[in-house]
Amino acid sequence: MSLGPMTPTTAPKSQKTKKAQEPPQRQLELIAPPPAEAEAAPQAASTADPGSAPEPKRRATAEQMAQKQREISISEFFTKNRHLLGFDNPSKALLTAVKEAVDNSLDACEEAGILPDVRVEVHELPGGHYRVAVEDNGPGIVKAQIPKVFGKLLYGSKFHRLKQSRGQQGIGISAAVMYGQLTTGKASVVVSKTGKGRPAHHFEIQLDTRKNAPVVLRDEEVELEKDHGTRVEIEMVADYLHGQRSLLRYLEQTALANPHAALTYVRPNAEPLVFPRASNEPPKEAVEIKPHPHGVELGALMLMLSESRAREVGAFLQQEFSRISSKAADEICAAAKIPRTRRPASLDRAQAAALHSAIAAAKLMAPPLSCLSPIGDELVRKGLINFLSVTEAERAADEAEDGSPAPEAPAPMEKEEGATAGEERIKGHTFFIATVTRPPKVYRGNPFQVEVGLAYGGDWPADRSIELYRFANRVPLLFQRSACGMTEAVVKTDWRNYLLSQPKGALPVGPMVLFVHIASVWVPFTSESKEAVAHYPEILKEIQLAAQECGRKLAAHIRKRQHADYEAKRRSIFELYIQELSRSLHLISGKPEERIKKKLLELAKGFTGGEEEEEGGPKRSDDEAGAPAPAPKKKAPAEAEEED
Numbered sequence: 293m294s295l296g297p298m299t300p301t302t303a304p305k306s307q308k309t310k311k312a313q314e315p316p317q318r319q320l321e322l323i324a325p326p327p328a329e330a331e332a333a334p335q336a337a338s339t340a341d342p343g344s345a346p347e348p349k350r351r352a353t354a355e356q357m358a359q360k361q362r363e364i365s366i367s368e369f370f371t372k373n374r375h376l377l378g379f380d381n382p383s384k385a386l387l388t389a390v391k392e393a394v395d396n397s398l399d400a401c402e403e404a405g406i407l408p409d410v411r412v413e414v415h416e417l418p419g420g421h422y423r424v425a426v427e428d429n430g431p432g433i434v435k436a437q438i439p440k441v442f443g444k445l446l447y448g449s450k451f452h453r454l455k456q457s458r459g460q461q462g463i464g465i466s467a468a469v470m471y472g473q474l475t476t477g478k479a480s481v482v483v484s485k486t487g488k489g490r491p492a493h494h495f496e497i498q499l500d501t502r503k504n505a506p507v508v509l510r511d512e513e514v515e516l517e518k519d520h521g522t523r524v525e526i527e528m529v530a531d532y533l534h535g536q537r538s539l540l541r542y543l544e545q546t547a548l549a550n551p552h553a554a555l556t557y558v559r560p561n562a563e564p565l566v567f568p569r570a571s572n573e574p575p576k577e578a579v580e581i582k583p584h585p586h587g588v589e590l591g592a593l594m595l596m597l598s599e600s601r602a603r604e605v606g607a608f609l610q611q612e613f614s615r616i617s618s619k620a621a622d623e624i625c626a627a628a629k630i631p632r633t634r635r636p637a638s639l640d641r642a643q644a645a646a647l648h649s650a651i652a653a654a655k656l657m658a659p660p661l662s663c664l665s666p667i668g669d670e671l672v673r674k675g676l677i678n679f680l681s682v683t684e685a686e687r688a689a690d691e692a693e694d695g696s697p698a699p700e701a702p703a704p705m706e707k708e709e710g711a712t713a714g715e716e717r718i719k720g721h722t723f724f725i726a727t728v729t730r731p732p733k734v735y736r737g738n739p740f741q742v743e744v745g746l747a748y749g750g751d752w753p754a755d756r757s758i759e760l761y762r763f764a765n766r767v768p769l770l771f772q773r774s775a776c777g778m779t780e781a782v783v784k785t786d787w788r789n790y791l792l793s794q795p796k797g798a799l800p801v802g803p804m805v806l807f808v809h810i811a812s813v814w815v816p817f818t819s820e821s822k823e824a825v826a827h828y829p830e831i832l833k834e835i836q837l838a839a840q841e842c843g844r845k846l847a848a849h850i851r852k853r854q855h856a857d858y859e860a861k862r863r864s865i866f867e868l869y870i871q872e873l874s875r876s877l878h879l880i881s882g883k884p885e886e887r888i889k890k891k892l893l894e895l896a897k898g899f900t901g902g903e904e905e906e907e908g909g910p911k912r913s914d915d916e917a918g919a920p921a922p923a924p925k926k927k928a929p930a931e932a933e934e935e936d
Contacts, residue, residue, distance in 0.1 A: 367504040377467045378821035383535030392464030397428035404431040408553040416560040422530040427523040432486035435493045443497045443506025454813040455580040475529035484522040492516035545768035551675040570678035576665045582614040584659040585651045587737015594644045597636040606632035615657040624650045659739045661732045666811045669727040672745040684719035721750040726845040728838045735830040740812035744838035752803035763809040776824035781835035790843035791850045866896040
């Protein structure tokens with residue numbers, strides 16, 4: 293094999309012999325060559341095969357790279373990746389900060405059994421800064437916990453418990469404090485009071501991102517008129533002009549999903565907007581439960597076994613999981629071929645895997661549902677009425693020629709005269725409202741429940757896509773709609789069966805608001821920003837079933853309206869000739885013209901009554917079906933006049 297022409301400089305004989313004995317493919321040298329060999333490297337490379345690539349030069353050793361490695365704090369990570377938490381841009385950051393504070397306020401009030409009264413303030417400051425303040429009437433926060441709640445990421449009481457709540461990760465409000473600190477360098481202010489006669493504590497807090505620890509700049513006692521509650525103020529760089537619509541929509545939808553809450557929104561350069569309480573009935577209290585064994589994975593089971601204080605495997609199964617009785621524990625241990633009296637921590641991986649398989653094969657009851665607190669059909673309906681009252685008032689103010697501010701929204705209106713079953717008259721417009729609450733189901737051992745409601749009609753555009761409002765544990769989801777499993781479930785529902793037009797792969801078209809809510813002990817969000825729900829088949833199926841049930845109610849209403857419109861059109865045709873016919877009969881019979889006209893109108897209404905079937909579809913009159921129509925019970929006006 294020829295190695296190509298040699299260079300003019302001849303190598304020593306010993307070197308030639310060494311190169312001749314080398315294999316065709318050179319092995320990677322893991323140790324750097326001595327200086328003498330390094331000088332000879334270029335010369336050796338020149339004698340190599342012209343087609344082979346030169347060996348790259350080492351840039352750093354493992355020891356040098358190890359010196360650069362260090363631990364990353366969770367707060368440092370989210371400082372660089374704050375878009376994962378919803379702080380993508382100044383306008384969205386404003387909404388996210390308000391959302392996290394309001395969610396905490398509502399959770400605290402509900403857990404304490406207090407009807408929430410939440411005040412949201414947005415104040416404009418010089419230099420593009422805004423001060424966001426959220427105040428509630430909740431139970432307050434004890435002094436020792438205030439710095440950790442607002443100044444430490446991944447700190448909270450909701451992560452380890454199986455119970456429906458808005459917050460889950462212990463990141464939200466502390467991330468808002470971190471964002472305000474990063475953009476303005478200023479501390480956030482927290483004032484909290486836990487009871488009547490107790491002092492209120494005033495804190496100024498920052499977050500040490502290197503250590504993920506709170507830094508208290510000020511701590512003092514102050515006077516507060518309220519008996520209990522919390523107020524947090526965060527100054528940040530924000531864009532209110534581009535974010536005001538999103539913020540208003542968030543508060544509107546929060547009032548929709550939380551009809552037991554009263555919200556006050558203080559806006560820059562505008563009158564305060566009030567969302568009144570639609571119901572004085574607090575939501576059902578959610579009770580914490582233990583995990584269901586069918587939702588545990590092998591690695592989690594092994595960790596639970598190693599940390600359990602139970603002395604026996606049988607006792608471990610009964611104490612750590614829900615829905616496992618003493619008899620079920622014996623059957624699981626027998627199927628896994630593990631003695632019931634075996635210590636949990638002594639099981640090896642193979643035995644833990646056998647126990648996990650036995651648990652999966654066991655027939656167990658579904659998880660308890662006391663951990664859920666759905667809104668309920670009646671409160672969803674009240675929330676929709678309250679929402680429509682506020683939004684219709686806002687629309688009227690926006691369309692006013694003088695640009696007058698929106699008036700304070702009134703309490704939900706009573707059903708006006710002329711509204712039929714399922715209909716509501718709001719601000720002079722008729723809306724059809726339907727709600728459905730599905731029975732609870734389970735995914736990965738986690739209970740969940742789906743609720744769907746719709747409002748159809750009014751003067752909304754009929755040629756646009758419907759408004760889809762998504763909620764998870766009563767929290768509005770405003771972003772990433774196309775990536776959400778809720779949207780996929782609604783799109784996959786064939787709304788053409790319910791008399792709505794629907795482009796392929798898109799939302800239906802029509803004057804309608806669709807409300808979709810999932811209540812669960814652990815909502816499977818697609819990211820830490822909690823903006824979209826993952827595509828779990830069990831969840832998508834339940835949403836589709838609820839949407840179809842609402843769709844059937846809507847279709848019955850539309851058919852009824854179509855039939856009423858058809859009958860009204862027929863009646864109008866009769867009425868075109870009634871005046872002339874009354875005059876002619878008056879001339880022939882000499883009877884009063886008004887009396888004849890009244891009788892003819894009664895006759896027209898008798899033929900165009902528009903009766904309905906129980907199923908919701910309109911009855912067809914005999915003349916529409918091709919058969920002769922029966923004579924009306926009342927006599928014709930001419931015959932009545934002859935008898936007179």
